[in-house]
Amino acid sequence: MRHGHEIASLVRAANRIGDYNMTTNREYHHPLIVRLTHWLNFIALGIMVLSGLRIYNAAPIWDFRIPSAFTFGGWLAGARQWHFFAMWLFALNGALWVVYNLVSKHGRMTTLFSRKDSSGILPMLQYYLRIRKEHPPVKKYNSLQKLAYTTIPLAAVGAILSGMAIYWPVQFGWITKLFGNYDTARIWHFVFMALLVLFFVGHIGMVVLAGWGNFFSMITGWKRVKTDS
Template identity: 40%
Template sequence: MSRSSRAERVHSPVVRLTHWIAAASMLCMIGSGWQIYNASPILPFTFPHWATLGGWLGGALLWHFAAMWALTAAGLIYLVHGFLGGHFRRDMAVPGPRAVLRDLSSALRFRLAHHDGEYNAVQRLLYAGVLLVAVLMVLTGLSIWKPVQLGWLCWLFGGYDIARRVHFALMTLIVGFLVVHLALVAIVPSTLVGMITGGHRRPSAAKEAVR
């Protein structure tokens, strides 16, 4: 088998690059976001200092907005590439409920096989879901950052106070995704290699991709 020709690669360079930029900036946004939250908590708890980024509110805001630009840039490149390059159509077409139930039940019995380069129904659902959450996260973030200049957006999310809470709630979904995502990587470590080097598909998977 020839080494990583285009069709055999698990992840394209664009996907890998934007994945790692997004991963780093997402962690920065979560850590600094927790520090910002601590300045005026919505719920009766604050995040421990060791888990936050920025040291104080002003530092956290510097981090939050710097990471925002990095995440936005990576996100836009990824979305354009995903739509135009066929990655979404090919790999992330939202599966039917039957396929989801089938794969979910085998996943819960730890019997779901993983083929690098192929997303199963549960993965498709999870990735499409977290992308949607990420987009909503950016939109709620914009609406509480610019409630006057982007007043219509803020209105769409129920006004400043509600949008702020929605932004927080979406963060918990993203953190929840991260936990599941990292657990799955721990179970199938070859996926980590694939996301770093591009890896290569198994012969069977490669054949299917060509079909």
């Protein structure tokens, strides 16, 4: 065994000399259902947010209106039609994603935040804030990524529930009560939307920083991974 280990490290060393890019392997990162639900979610959420902002403009909660460049659906009735179409896509697609993760355990193994991950938060923060130079050792996803990927579906659930609270304040009055009253439920709906948009901005930022390989792997499923082991 000892010998085998030494030989392997020699081979690795030779590889490093021979190929200064190191060896690149293709790893299968994202199963089909994950990719499909990811892009359907992108479309659904895009329609939901933009048409929702048009609906917001019909009776702004605060002292500002959303510039029409960030709205969708034309007038109020059009925006409502888009919103109440895309809500089904958003909810059913989300449900498919949850069921898949529960059945396949894909999410549980890779992106679900667990207590073990809490110790990794501080080092990752230090790394992102450039206090720490070397990337902390992680598997596929680091603690902060896991935290984000685990909490953001909760924001989506919050958006759906607060949406039901203002779509059906009589039939689902108990949900409306959960958020205070009709008017406060509107504010909650806006807050959950803002959290989802914030996640999206951060998500895009990370893709740009980490390289477009991540982006293409969400289309093809495969990712080029540098390996030296």
